[in-house]
Amino acid sequence: MSELFKQHTFPIIGGLCGLILAILFLSLGFFKTILVLLLIAAGSFIGMYLQKSELLEKIFPDKKY
Numbered sequence: 001m002s003e004l005f006k007q008h009t010f011p012i013i014g015g016l017c018g019l020i021l022a023i024l025f026l027s028l029g030f031f032k033t034i035l036v037l038l039l040i041a042a043g044s045f046i047g048m049y050l051q052k053s054e055l056l057e058k059i060f061p062d063k064k065y
Contacts, residue, residue, distance in 0.1 A: 005012060024033040050056055056063070 021033070024036060028036065
């Protein structure tokens with residue numbers, strides 16, 4: 001099973017993403033799904049920015065992130 005996943009990693013991940021998008025479109029509708037995707041992208045961008053800039057480490061030096 002793991003050998004199959006190693007050989008076809010990206011098609012499996014792409015298929016799962018397509019399944020999730022289809023479920024969101026059918027349950028929420030088009031515009032709400034687009035809003036969810038935009039908010040996910042914004043959250044990912046903010047998280048990547050915080051990690052690159054090490055802003056949280058400067059504000060909270062005692063914590064490990």
